[in-house]
Amino acid sequence: MKTFAEIQALFTEELNKLDWSRKPVGLYEPIGYILALGGKRIRPALVLLANDMFNGNLKEAMPAALALEVFHNFTLLHDDIMDKAPIRRGRPTVHVKWNDNTAILSGDTMLIEAYKLLAQVPERHLKATLDIFSKTACEICEGQQYDMEFEMRQNVSVLEYMEMIRLKTAVLLGMALQVGADLADAPQADIEELYQFGINIGLAFQLKDDYLDVYGDEKTFGKAIGGDILCNKKTYMLISALNTADGATKRELERWLADSTDNAAKISAVTGIYNTLRINEKCEDAMNIYFQKAVANLDKINIIEAKKHELRTLAERLMLRNE
Amino acid sequence: MKTFAEIQALFTEELNKLDWSRKPVGLYEPIGYILALGGKRIRPALVLLANDMFNGNLKEAMPAALALEVFHNFTLLHDDIMDKAPIRRGRPTVHVKWNDNTAILSGDTMLIEAYKLLAQVPERHLKATLDIFSKTACEICEGQQYDMEFEMRQNVSVLEYMEMIRLKTAVLLGMALQVGADLADAPQADIEELYQFGINIGLAFQLKDDYLDVYGDEKTFGKAIGGDILCNKKTYMLISALNTADGATKRELERWLADSTDNAAKISAVTGIYNTLRINEKCEDAMNIYFQKAVANLDKINIIEAKKHELRTLAERLMLRNE
Numbered sequence: 251m252k253t254f255a256e257i258q259a260l261f262t263e264e265l266n267k268l269d270w271s272r273k274p275v276g277l278y279e280p281i282g283y284i285l286a287l288g289g290k291r292i293r294p295a296l297v298l299l300a301n302d303m304f305n306g307n308l309k310e311a312m313p314a315a316l317a318l319e320v321f322h323n324f325t326l327l328h329d330d331i332m333d334k335a336p337i338r339r340g341r342p343t344v345h346v347k348w349n350d351n352t353a354i355l356s357g358d359t360m361l362i363e364a365y366k367l368l369a370q371v372p373e374r375h376l377k378a379t380l381d382i383f384s385k386t387a388c389e390i391c392e393g394q395q396y397d398m399e400f401e402m403r404q405n406v407s408v409l410e411y412m413e414m415i416r417l418k419t420a421v422l423l424g425m426a427l428q429v430g431a432d433l434a435d436a437p438q439a440d441i442e443e444l445y446q447f448g449i450n451i452g453l454a455f456q457l458k459d460d461y462l463d464v465y466g467d468e469k470t471f472g473k474a475i476g477g478d479i480l481c482n483k484k485t486y487m488l489i490s491a492l493n494t495a496d497g498a499t500k501r502e503l504e505r506w507l508a509d510s511t512d513n514a515a516k517i518s519a520v521t522g523i524y525n526t527l528r529i530n531e532k533c534e535d536a537m538n539i540y541f542q543k544a545v546a547n548l549d550k551i552n553i554i555e556a557k558k559h560e561l562r563t564l565a566e567r568l569m570l571r572n573e
Numbered sequence: 574m575k576t577f578a579e580i581q582a583l584f585t586e587e588l589n590k591l592d593w594s595r596k597p598v599g600l601y602e603p604i605g606y607i608l609a610l611g612g613k614r615i616r617p618a619l620v621l622l623a624n625d626m627f628n629g630n631l632k633e634a635m636p637a638a639l640a641l642e643v644f645h646n647f648t649l650l651h652d653d654i655m656d657k658a659p660i661r662r663g664r665p666t667v668h669v670k671w672n673d674n675t676a677i678l679s680g681d682t683m684l685i686e687a688y689k690l691l692a693q694v695p696e697r698h699l700k701a702t703l704d705i706f707s708k709t710a711c712e713i714c715e716g717q718q719y720d721m722e723f724e725m726r727q728n729v730s731v732l733e734y735m736e737m738i739r740l741k742t743a744v745l746l747g748m749a750l751q752v753g754a755d756l757a758d759a760p761q762a763d764i765e766e767l768y769q770f771g772i773n774i775g776l777a778f779q780l781k782d783d784y785l786d787v788y789g790d791e792k793t794f795g796k797a798i799g800g801d802i803l804c805n806k807k808t809y810m811l812i813s814a815l816n817t818a819d820g821a822t823k824r825e826l827e828r829w830l831a832d833s834t835d836n837a838a839k840i841s842a843v844t845g846i847y848n849t850l851r852i853n854e855k856c857e858d859a860m861n862i863y864f865q866k867a868v869a870n871l872d873k874i875n876i877i878e879a880k881k882h883e884l885r886t887l888a889e890r891l892m893l894r895n896e
Contacts, residue, residue, distance in 0.1 A: 277718040328681060332674040351655040351721060354677060355714055358651060361684055362710045369703045376699055380692045384685050391682045395600040398674060 252308075254560050257298045258291055264312050265294075265319060280344045280356040281363070284323050287339040292568075294319045296426035297433075299564070300444055303557050306434025313370035314379060314429050320367060321383075322422065324360035325390060327353055332398065337473075361387075375433050382432075386425040393418025400484045411489050412453065420452025443547045450544035451565050457537045458569065460485035464521055465530055470572045476517035482507050486536070487529050494527050541569050575631075577883050580621045581614055587635050588617075588642060603667045603679040604686070607646050610662040615891075617642045619749035620756075622887070623767055626880050629757025636693035637702060637752050643690060644706075645745065647683035648713060650676055655721065660796075684710075698756050705755075709748040716741025723807045734812050735776065743775025766870045773867035774888050780860045781892065783808035787844055788853055793895045799840035805830050809859070810852050811843075817850050864892050 252260070270282030294315035301311035329335075330343040331353045337343065345353035371379050396414040400406045427444040436444075463478040464487055478485050495503055506519050524530060544565055548558055575583070593605030617638035624634035652658075653666040654676045660666065668676035694702050719737040723729045750767040759767075786801040787810055801808050818826055826846050829839055847853060867888055871881055 274715055274718045274722065276722060277715060328677055332677060350673075354651055354655060355718055355721075358681075358684065359711055359714045361681065362707050362714070365688055365703065366707045366711075369700060369707065373700055376703075377692060377696055380688065380699075380703075384689045384692065387685045388682055388689075391678055391685070392597055392600060395597045395678055398678075399597065399599060 251557060251560070252298075252302050254295060254299065254564055257295050257302070257560075260308065261291060261294045261298060261312075261315055261319075264316060265291075268316065268320075276348075276352060277356055277359060280327075280348055280352055281360055283347070284327055284338070284344055284360075285320070287341055289323075289339060291319060292564075293322050293422060293426045295564075296423060296448065297430035299560050300427040300430030300436075301434045303553065303561065304431055304434035304436040304440070306430070310372050311430055311433045313367045314433060317364045317367035317383070318422070318426050318429070320360050321364035321387065324357050324364060325394070327357040327360065329394060331357075332394070371433060378432060379429055382425055382428055386421050389417045389421045393421075405492075406484055406489050408486070408490055408493060411484070411486060415453060415456040416449060419456045420449045423452040423455070424448030437552065440551045440553070443550045447544045447547035447551075447561070447565075450540045450547060451568060454537045454540035454544065455568050457486050457533055457540070458571065460487050461530065461533045461537070462572065463487075464524060467572055476513075476521070479517050479520045480510070480513055486533055487524055490529050490532055491524055491527050494529070494532075495523070499523060499526065537569070541565070574880060574883065575621075575625050577618060577622065577887055580618050580625070580883075583631065584614060584617045584621060584635075584638055584642075587639060588614075591639065591643075599671075599675065600679055600682060603650075603671055603675055604683055606670070607650055607661070607667055607683075608643070610664055612646075612662060614642060615887075616645050616745060616749045618887075619746060619771065620753035622883050623750040623753030623759075624757045625753075626876065626884065627754055627757035627759040627763070629753070633695050634753055634756045636690045637756060640687045640690035640706070641745070641749050641752070643683050644687035644710065647680050647687060648717070650680040650683065652717060654680075655717070694756060701755060702752055705748055705751055709744050712740045712744045716744075728815075729807055729812050731809070731813055731816060734807070734809060738776060738779040739772060742779045743772045746775040746778070747771030760875065763874045763876070766873045770867045770870035770874075770884070770888075773863045773870060774891060777860045777863035777867065778891050780809050780856055780863070781894065783810050784853065784856045784860070785895065786810075787847060790895055799836075799844070802840050802843045803833070803836055809856055810847055813852050813855055814847055814850050817852070817855075818846070822846060822849065860892065864888070 265285065268285070270278045270285070272278045297311055297315040297318055298308055301308060326338060327344050330338055331345045331350055335343055336346050341347075343353070344356065348356075365380075365383075368379060368383055369376065393414055393416070396410075397418055400411070400414060424445040425448070427448040428441055431441045431444050460478065463475065463485065466475055468475050477483075478487070482488070491503060492500065503520070503523050506516055506523075509516060545562075548562060548565070551558065588608065591608070593601045593608070595601045620634055620638040620641055621631055624631060649661060650667050653661055654668045654673055658666055659669050664670075666676070667679065671679075688703075691702060691706055692699065716737055716739070719733075720741055723734070723737060747768040748771070750771040751764055754764045754767050783801065786798065786808065789798055791798050800806075801810070805811070814826060815823065826843065829842050829846075832839060868885075871885060871888070874881065
């Protein structure tokens with residue numbers, strides 16, 4: 251059984267072997283650029299951890315791990331165009347460093363490259379792997395569509411928000427685990443628990459992101475605190491506040507949403523409203539519920555505890571993180 | 574052996590069965606819209622004709638035919654954003670009718686849906702079909718990248734242009750035939766000839782498009798004549814003229830390229846230069862060379878002539894068309 255660190259080292263080695271110095275340079279260079287920006291590489295690690303858990307052959311699972319990382323970065327590339335995001339992992343986004351057309355076309359190429367990698371899994375698993383991958387990929391597009399639609403809507407319920415982040419974020423974590431376990435021929439019931447574990451960790455993970463944007467420490471979080479507040483992003487925090495606040499507080503919150511004259515004052519005032527409404531506690535409670543569900547999923551998997559250790563500690567680290 | 578018309582009717586029936594009335598509406602409606610715009614449906618017909626030629630089971634080839642049509646329309650959707658094209662088949666393009674973000678995200682979903690369809694081919698053919706599809710899909714992105722780069726460059730050679738349209742247009746026709754024949758377990762040598770037939774027809778087809786933009790009849794061509802001239806599009810005509818013209822004629826051509834005050838005058842003047850330089854004859858000669866190559870490819874295929882009839886007449890129709 252390999253550790254998370256060992257898995258990540260193995261993966262990074264294979265990722266670095268992918269050659270993006272192809273022609274036309276204008277098409278492939280941005281792919282090498284975004285993949286080299288780093289990130290936590292959690293999705294490929296989940297493929298490999300789940301595979302290792304059921305004594306799979308990591309070599310056979312590696313193409314799927316690579317496919318998921320390339321696919322995930324494709325979604326970031328296209329989402330950044332749609333969200334007009336200037337910065338990704340501290341560096342200019344592809345559509346800023348190059349242009350929108352490059353980001354569209356290099357992104358398309360990455361999606362195709364992800365399928366090329368996926369096609370390298372053992373042939374007996376190819377059909378099933380493809381089916382779950384494509385199903386999930388469509389769900390992620392649906393999640394991004396809902397996310398964009400929610401930004402245009404007045405009222406979004408917490409339930410709608412949770413369904414949106416399930417699609418946009420959680421299913422990819424679930425699918426990573428499912429694919430990894432399936433490639434190791436794990437029992438169907440265990441695969442299903444692992445998938446749900448991924449969904450629940452994914453939901454908790456996104457809630458933590460929303461929470462850290464308000465209550466994180468700028469030094470460790472890696473980006474400015476209050477970014478979501480400044481752009482009125484409909485996170486769990488804001489949606490929950492809009493759905494909880496009574497007349498006067500709601501009017502004050504809405505007044506701040508319409509005001510973008512003083513950034514520091516806006517962050518401070520909105521955070522104050524969240525405090526008054528105890529949105530921080532609500533968010534932590536929701537996070538804990540999903541985390542406990544995830545733990546219950548892991549508990550039910552029918553293998554010895556030692557085999558679950560790496561996933562259990564990874565889940566805990568994702569929950570306790572402050573970055 | 575089915576006729577082209579019968580094949581098209583069969584295909585249209587299956588295409589219409591695809592259900593795009595899914596949620597979120599904002600994501601799937603544009604997919605239904607672009608697929609309903611029509612078009613010649615040549616690529617799926619090539620899959621099915623090649624399959625039928627080698628006595629394949631059309632039911633088994635249908636998912637690949639559908640995948641190619643969805644994929645082709647995905648490329649149109651994203652190309653139209655990149656080219657800022659307002660009209661497609663007489664109707665507003667998706668990025669105009671909706672917006673850029675919708676066109677990006679619905680396009681991404683179409684690419685994934687194409688792979689979903691492709692995954693439905695018989696499992697013994699899945700790996701080979703996927704590999705040729707993904708290879709071709711990347712080549713098409715490379716072609717689009719070269720096309721955009723050429724628009725920014727001063728000098729493009731005819732050879733470079735032919736390689737660009739091979740990637741952007743011809744490989745998809747070749748791949749359609751290859752996939753259809755492979756699904757019918759055709760001999761490898763015949764598959765290779767069919768692929769080259771597709772490439773050569775594709776090159777001739779694009780040259781015909783370039784030619785018709787200048788020398789077509791507005792009534793039958795279906796769009797305004799001279800559109801490429803007005804936007805200085807680097808077609809075979811313009812590239813060939815720039816590479817053929819001597820000092821004075823080249824300066825006159827370049828002066829017109831810089832002038833966009835009077836559309837009718839520009840079209841008439843540039844067409845006049847093409848006439849003087851006999852670019853029309855050059856283009857027709859090149860078209861005929863590729864068409865003859867395609868005929869030679871078809872001749873070499875080791876089956877009875879009757880089985881080649883539909884492809885032969887389709888190729889002739891594509892050459893003689895004036896629309």
